[in-house]
Amino acid sequence: MGSIVVQKYGGSSVATAEHIKAVAQRVKKSRESGLDLAVVVSAMGNTTDRLLALAREVSLAPSPREIDQLLSTGERQSVALLAMALHDRGVAATSLSGPQAGMKIEGRHGSGVISEIQPGRLRSLLAEGQVVIVAGFQGENASGDVTTLGRGGSDTTAVALAQALGADACELYTDVSGVFTADPRLVASARRIPHISFDEMLEMCATGCPKPAMRSVEFARTHGVRLHVRSAFTWEPGTWITEEDPMEQAIISGVVDDDSEAKVTVNGVPDRPGIAAHLFRTLADADINVDMIVQNVSAAGVTDISFTLPREDLAPGTQITSSIAEEIGATGVTTDERIARVSLIGAGMKSNPGVAATMFEVLAGQGVNIEMISTSAIRISCVIPEDDLEKAVNALHDAFELAAT
Amino acid sequence: MGSIVVQKYGGSSVATAEHIKAVAQRVKKSRESGLDLAVVVSAMGNTTDRLLALAREVSLAPSPREIDQLLSTGERQSVALLAMALHDRGVAATSLSGPQAGMKIEGRHGSGVISEIQPGRLRSLLAEGQVVIVAGFQGENASGDVTTLGRGGSDTTAVALAQALGADACELYTDVSGVFTADPRLVASARRIPHISFDEMLEMCATGCPKPAMRSVEFARTHGVRLHVRSAFTWEPGTWITEEDPMEQAIISGVVDDDSEAKVTVNGVPDRPGIAAHLFRTLADADINVDMIVQNVSAAGVTDISFTLPREDLAPGTQITSSIAEEIGATGVTTDERIARVSLIGAGMKSNPGVAATMFEVLAGQGVNIEMISTSAIRISCVIPEDDLEKAVNALHDAFELAAT
Numbered sequence: 001m002g003s004i005v006v007q008k009y010g011g012s013s014v015a016t017a018e019h020i021k022a023v024a025q026r027v028k029k030s031r032e033s034g035l036d037l038a039v040v041v042s043a044m045g046n047t048t049d050r051l052l053a054l055a056r057e058v059s060l061a062p063s064p065r066e067i068d069q070l071l072s073t074g075e076r077q078s079v080a081l082l083a084m085a086l087h088d089r090g091v092a093a094t095s096l097s098g099p100q101a102g103m104k105i106e107g108r109h110g111s112g113v114i115s116e117i118q119p120g121r122l123r124s125l126l127a128e129g130q131v132v133i134v135a136g137f138q139g140e141n142a143s144g145d146v147t148t149l150g151r152g153g154s155d156t157t158a159v160a161l162a163q164a165l166g167a168d169a170c171e172l173y174t175d176v177s178g179v180f181t182a183d184p185r186l187v188a189s190a191r192r193i194p195h196i197s198f199d200e201m202l203e204m205c206a207t208g209c210p211k212p213a214m215r216s217v218e219f220a221r222t223h224g225v226r227l228h229v230r231s232a233f234t235w236e237p238g239t240w241i242t243e244e245d246p247m248e249q250a251i252i253s254g255v256v257d258d259d260s261e262a263k264v265t266v267n268g269v270p271d272r273p274g275i276a277a278h279l280f281r282t283l284a285d286a287d288i289n290v291d292m293i294v295q296n297v298s299a300a301g302v303t304d305i306s307f308t309l310p311r312e313d314l315a316p317g318t319q320i321t322s323s324i325a326e327e328i329g330a331t332g333v334t335t336d337e338r339i340a341r342v343s344l345i346g347a348g349m350k351s352n353p354g355v356a357a358t359m360f361e362v363l364a365g366q367g368v369n370i371e372m373i374s375t376s377a378i379r380i381s382c383v384i385p386e387d388d389l390e391k392a393v394n395a396l397h398d399a400f401e402l403a404a405t
Numbered sequence: 406m407g408s409i410v411v412q413k414y415g416g417s418s419v420a421t422a423e424h425i426k427a428v429a430q431r432v433k434k435s436r437e438s439g440l441d442l443a444v445v446v447s448a449m450g451n452t453t454d455r456l457l458a459l460a461r462e463v464s465l466a467p468s469p470r471e472i473d474q475l476l477s478t479g480e481r482q483s484v485a486l487l488a489m490a491l492h493d494r495g496v497a498a499t500s501l502s503g504p505q506a507g508m509k510i511e512g513r514h515g516s517g518v519i520s521e522i523q524p525g526r527l528r529s530l531l532a533e534g535q536v537v538i539v540a541g542f543q544g545e546n547a548s549g550d551v552t553t554l555g556r557g558g559s560d561t562t563a564v565a566l567a568q569a570l571g572a573d574a575c576e577l578y579t580d581v582s583g584v585f586t587a588d589p590r591l592v593a594s595a596r597r598i599p600h601i602s603f604d605e606m607l608e609m610c611a612t613g614c615p616k617p618a619m620r621s622v623e624f625a626r627t628h629g630v631r632l633h634v635r636s637a638f639t640w641e642p643g644t645w646i647t648e649e650d651p652m653e654q655a656i657i658s659g660v661v662d663d664d665s666e667a668k669v670t671v672n673g674v675p676d677r678p679g680i681a682a683h684l685f686r687t688l689a690d691a692d693i694n695v696d697m698i699v700q701n702v703s704a705a706g707v708t709d710i711s712f713t714l715p716r717e718d719l720a721p722g723t724q725i726t727s728s729i730a731e732e733i734g735a736t737g738v739t740t741d742e743r744i745a746r747v748s749l750i751g752a753g754m755k756s757n758p759g760v761a762a763t764m765f766e767v768l769a770g771q772g773v774n775i776e777m778i779s780t781s782a783i784r785i786s787c788v789i790p791e792d793d794l795e796k797a798v799n800a801l802h803d804a805f806e807l808a809a810t
Contacts, residue, residue: 017462024463051482057422058429059489066492069500070485073478077456080475084464087471095474100549121549144505144526 004126004167005030008040008136008158012175013232014078015045023173023232024085027131031091036126038165040136040158041082043074064109065145068138072098072146075135075154083133093131096122098146101132103139103157105147112147114139114156117164126165134161152213159216163223170225172212177231178238179204179211181402182255186393189403193253194237197244200253200345201227203379207343208258217241244347251348251355252400257393259340259386261291261308263371264321268302268331276305279324286320288313292341292381294372302331306372308383311337339371340389343381344396356380362399368392409531409572410435413445413541413563417580418637419483420450428578428637429490432536436496441531443570445541445563446487448479469514470550473543477503477551480540480559488538498536501527503551506537508544508562510552517552519544519561522569531570539566557618564621568628575630577617582636583643584609584616586807587660591798594808598658599642602649605658605750606632608784612748613663622646649752656753656760657805662798664745664791666696666713668776669726673736674710676703681710684729691725693718697746697786699777707736711777713788716742744776745794748786749801761785767804773797 007030014020023041031037051070055062062070079095086093098105102118125132136154141147149156155172162170178192179201196204198221205214212229220227220241230238269275276295283290293307309317314335322333349355359380363370368391372383384392397403412435419425428446436442456475460467467475484500491498503510507523530537541559546552554561560577567575583597584606601609603626610619617634625632625646635643674680681700688695698712714722719740727738754760764785768775773796777788789797802808 017459020463054422054482054486055489058425058486059493061493062489063492066485066488066500069488069502070482073481076478076481077459077475080471081459081463083471083474084460084467087468088464088466095471097474097551146502 002034002036004036004038004165006038006040006158006162006165006167006170007173008154008171009042009173009232010154010175011042011045011048013173014041014082017081020044020078020081021085024082024089024091026232027082027086028089028091031131037131038122038126038161038167039082039131039133040154040161041075041078041133042136042154043071044078044081047074047077068109068146068148071148072135072138075137079133079135086131086133091131092129093133094125095133095135097135098138098157099140101134101161103160105139105141105149107147109145109147111150112139112141114149114160117160119161119164122161122165152215155213155216156219159219159223159225159227162225163219168226169228170220171228171230172216173230173232174211175231175233176211177234177236178229179209179241180254182393182397183257186257186390187255187397189397191403193239195240195242196253197347198241199244199378200347201241203343203345203376204254204256207256207341207345207379207381208260209256250346251352252344252346252402254345254402255393255396255400256343256345257340257389258343259389260310261339261341262311262314262335262337263306263308263339263383264314264317265304265306265334266321266325266330266332267304267334269305269325270329271301271303275328278328279305279321280307282320282324283309283317286316288317288320290317292372292374292383294374308339308341308372338386339383340386341381341383342389342392342396343379344400345379347378349378349380358399359396362395363392366391366395407439407441409441409443409570411443411445411563411567411570411572411575412578413559413576414447414578414637415559415580416447416450416453418578419446419487422486425449425483425486426490429487429494429496431637432487432491433494433496436536442536443527443531443566443572444487444536444538445559445566446480446483446538447541447559448476449483452479452482473514473551473553476553477540477543480542484538484540491536491538496536497534498538499530500538500540502540503543503562504545506539506566508565510544510546510554512552514550514552516555517544517546519554519565522565524566524569527566527570557620560618560621561624564625564628564630564632567630568624573631574633575625576633576635577621578635578637579616580637581616582639582641583634584646585659587798587802588662591662591795592660592802594802596808598644600645600647601658602752603646604649604783605752606646608748608750608781609659609661612661612746612750612784612786613665655751656757657749657751657807659750659807660798660801660805661748661750662745662794663748664794665715666744666746667716667719667740667742668711668713668744668788669719669722670709670711670739670741671726671730671735671737672709672739673707674730675734676706676708680733683733684710684726685712687725687729688714688722691721693722693725697777697779697788699779713744713746713777741776743791744788745791746786746788747794747797747801748784749805750784752783754783754785763804764801767800768797771796771800
């Protein structure tokens with residue numbers, strides 16, 4: 001066998017029959033270049049949303065097992081259609097559902113975890129010279145029930161398959177042509193990053209960059225799978241995500257913006273051990289995904305705790321927080337929906353202590369008020385007023401010279 | 406366990422979310438009456454046609470394996486949705502795809518045959534008090550590939566399941582309320598037949614009565630599964646199809662009409678052994694489904710051979726027949742698209758030799774010219790001009806007093 005490559009095409013790349021034919025053409029070219037190919041495909045366009053709407057029509061609270069049984073048909077359809085389109089182009093190909101491809105899944109329906117891949121059938125098909133098309137997002141649990149990995153699960157399927165097959169690379173095709181130094185819709189001079197480390201990519205995922213799915217990057221880092229994020233609509237190279245390469249390490253790789261969160265502040269919290277634990281445990285139990293948390297040192301025995309959470313969780317999150325605030329004797333709860341987060345990501349930050357100071361100076365120079373700050377070894381995030389987001393991202397992109405090649 | 410009943414709902418019974426909720430309501434009532442239920446479901450409404458259209462968009466000649474992979478998703482969707490709708494009504498239910506239900510299939514993709522059912526999982530779910538919803542039309546072959554039974558296959562799934570589970574009955578729900586003494590669209594006084602034998606039902610299937618699928622009736626006869634054809638939209642009893650019961654045997658059970666065929670006649674065929682065999686073998690090899698065949702005794706060493714075939718096969722059938730006619734020295738080939746067939750079916754015919762004569766007299770009395778005749782032990786079929794069909798069916802229905810209860 002030659003080099004094995006896993007390719008993954010998302011739902012927007014296979015949204016229509018025409019799109020599927022274009023993907024088939026691309027797979028054919030890749031195959032003709034001598035690669036052995038396993039191709040992971042998502043459900044066509046809005047199929048998953050359409051099926052979910054149907055489920056809600058017949059049931060107020062559809063069972064997760066049956067939702068998985070229902071949703072998994074979307075990927076089964078797209079793999080069969082892609083195999084047909086390849087046959088039409090003279091390419092030997094076989095489609096496999098998740099269970100047929102040996103994807104074993106454990107954990108809850110709708111958010112399963114790959115426990116094992118038994119790639120026997122897949123390997124023999126590759127050995128026969130077949131392109132193998134695998135349904136993403138799905139597998140089978142120990143009871144033989146179809147179980148899905150949750151949204152973004154096709155990326156994880158692809159990366160896990162690349163690991164199981166010892167593939168040279170896992171190519172994630174999307175509707176953007178890679179990972180950028182900033183969101184091109186906000187920053188005209190944003191530039192595609194040719195190469196980024198797993199750690200930097202994870203920080204980008206965590207701070208709002210939507211693709212690829214964070215879990216798949218974590219999996220790739222753990223197992224050393226080389227990722228290549230690229231566009232399904234062009235042949236230009238995209239962004240490679242691999243182990244860090246110190247030789248070409250930039251101080252800052254990119255600026256990431258996120259305007260999907262809201263902020264909650266509890267004022268006048270008595271400074272006793274266990275209070276923060278109580279609050280965030282209660283929020284976690286209600287499935288509210290708290291992101292940044294900032295607590296200042298206390299003055300006069302009381303402190304303020306601020307945190308961010310997805311805007312759609314603001315109403316239940318505020319309710320829970322208010323009831324706990326009363327219980328612990330805090331003075332009040334305030335919320336703000338009109339915030340945004342701007343983050344600098346860069347592995348080079350570790351050895352460049354002035355980055356944070358520069359960031360704050362740049363924002364101050366633009367008259368942007370910083371409401372919260374949080375940092376990691378390779379990331380600095382500031383919460384700012386939502387209306388200042390575009391100005392802030394552009395100023396930081398310029399200040400750190402990210403447009404330069 | 407109580408009595409087991411298998412229910413089967415066709416595509417028109419589950420065409421929309423509203424239909425699925427109505428079926429769930431019916432299943433709930435059946436369950437509350439104390440039955441243990443396995444429910445076989447087809448794909449929603451026109452899903453199969455929509456998926457086939459998609460396949461033809463991506464491929465000129467889609468592979469049968471991939472067509473099966475694609476089409477089998479339709480039933481998977483409807484079983485999941487019906488299970489959800491049952492949960493919403495407080496009924497414990499689990500959906501199973503064909504492979505999950507242990508349906509083992511052999512033979513060609515798109516026209517497989519059930520080789521075995523391994524009902525272990527199904528039985529334990531029934532024992533837990535679950536209603537088990539099974540995807541019709543599909544199973545798994547020895548390679549683990551999804552394989553379908555072809556159109557009408559959900560009836561066969563239901564009957565085979567009834568046999569494997571030792572069910573008391575197999576209820577086939579359709580959009581008509583049973584089997585009728587004649588097509589109610591042609592004959593105003595047509596009456597539902599409360600009870601019919603397997604043999605009569607098979608003759609009805611063979612002569613144009615569209616439901617249930619012939620294969621499922623054959624399977625039920627071989628294995629002694631009691632069938633009940635009834636409407637999904639009312640609670641009235643339909644038609645029972647069981648072993649013949651001589652006590653209540655009518656001479657004639659029904660009149661069946663069929664206007665889907667055309668007639669081909671080869672004139673002046675030299676009367677030599679092997680000529681008919683050559684013609685019909687060639688037609689069979691071209692997948693042309695010849696139905697009635699009539700050959701008269703020869704006069705002066707030549708004879709005429711007439712046969713009927715589906716109208717959509719008339720063009721290729723005529724082409725093949727003409728080339729063979731030339732080869733064997735026949736004098737010519739004529740065709741007629743404007744024919745119809747009217748058939749009398751009745752197990753009592755065997756002991757009433759005058760039925761054929763009465764039929765011909767009735768048709769003659771209406772001025773209807775009989776172009777071909779073919780008989781079996783319990784059926785007489787006449788090919789007549791298409792324009793005379795309605796008149797002929799009504800006259801026969803009256804003459805044999807089928808409207809009387």
